[in-house]
Amino acid sequence: MRFKKEYDFVHLSRYFYVFSIALTVAGLIFLATMGLNYSVDFKAGSNVDVSLSKNLTLEQINPAISDVGISSEPSITIGEKRVNIRYDEVLESDQDAALQTAVKKLDAKASFEINTVDTEMAKELARNAIYAVLISCLGIIAYVSIRFEWRFALGAIVALMHDAFIVVAIFSIFRLEVDMTFIIAVLTIIGYSINDTIVIFDRIRENLRFGKQKTYEDLKILVNKSVAQTLMRSLYTAFTVFIAAFCLLILGGESIKMFSLAMVIGLLFGAYSSIFIASPLWLLLKKRQKLPVKSSTAK
Known part of the structure; x- marks a missing residue:
């Protein structure tokens, strides 16, 4: 044709x-x-990808992670049994542990993948x-x-x-x-x-x-x-x-x-x-x- x-x-x-x-x-x-x-690939910060066993809402996640000792405001993306939390600062080990503890209170079977990029x-x-x-x-x-x-x-x-x-x-x-x-x-x-x-x-x-x-x-x-x-x-x-x-x-x-x-x-x-x-x-x-x-x- x-x-x-x-x-x-x-x-x-x-x-x-x-x-x-x-x-x-x-x-x-x-x-x-x-x-x-x-994304965090091109600027300093930490990207936390959370796999869940059930669906969670922004109203559930936001209050849970607000008191984990992290000063910067996170960017939260909700997916199907998945949550992505991005911070504009590199998480310290104690902050990382506090964040995981807070999320696991909502879903004990949650698994985490954390990617960190420094400024350089x-x-x-x-x-x-x-x-x-x-x-x-x-x-x-x-x-x-x-x-x-x-x-x-x-x-x-x-x-x-x-x-x-x-x-x-x-x-x-x-x-x-x-x-x-x-x-x-x-x-x-x-x-x-x-x-x-x-x-x-x-x-x-x-x-x-x-x-x-x-x-x-x-x-x-x-x-x-x-x-x-x-x-x-x-x-x-x-x-x-x-x-x-x-x-x-x-x-x-x-x-x-x-x-x-x-x-x-x-x-x-x-x-x-x-x-x-x-x-x-x-x-x-x-x-x-x-x-x-x-x-x-x-x-």
Whole structure:
């Protein structure tokens, strides 16, 4: 199944550009004013994950742990027979023992998993996460530049940075928790984004070899034709991974919830970035090498 080759994807891309720019601006504003809601993975503190034998309510847990000698106000998340308690300070051994004693008064069969991150470790994790994203982007730029050309490389890097940033922006706007699994999700999204983009770029390059493009309109037709030829393949791939990520979001545990949510968001935006952002951007850059309008006479 293919879309009609004369379908004007390039013309439609202007609406997606406006939408993406608006969302990017909103994301920048929220990041500048509110930042990200970092989990204990990226800031000093203790994260207490409690497995219960029965369901407890916030009204039961909050009073029970309020008098355990911990000065900072905890962030409490209630799940199905599960409670997550996060503190912005590292718990001492006596505080840890007092907390466990208080919870076990509510549920004697409760089991605890405590993760503690000090200040230096938190800074190192955040720094390494940024390095991982930047190094992967530089590697992609080098690969696409060698395999194709710099215009393809610029289009590809803008598309994948768009996908990654939109996920970060949405997490900032809605104050969703950013942990290590979020970084894994962003790197995975970058991989899927560049895969779809390369498929379309490869078809554009192949069609360039067998066509005689003399004007901008010729290039525009070629881009629309190339996108139409690869569209269903890209949608099938994205949809398959989306279904898996969505099932993990609905049925998976709390530990992978943010990973699954980031994947779902990234796949949705990545589904159109290769088509409506990367390819039209390449066309815009390539236009400088061609006549801006079609010649009025032909020989």
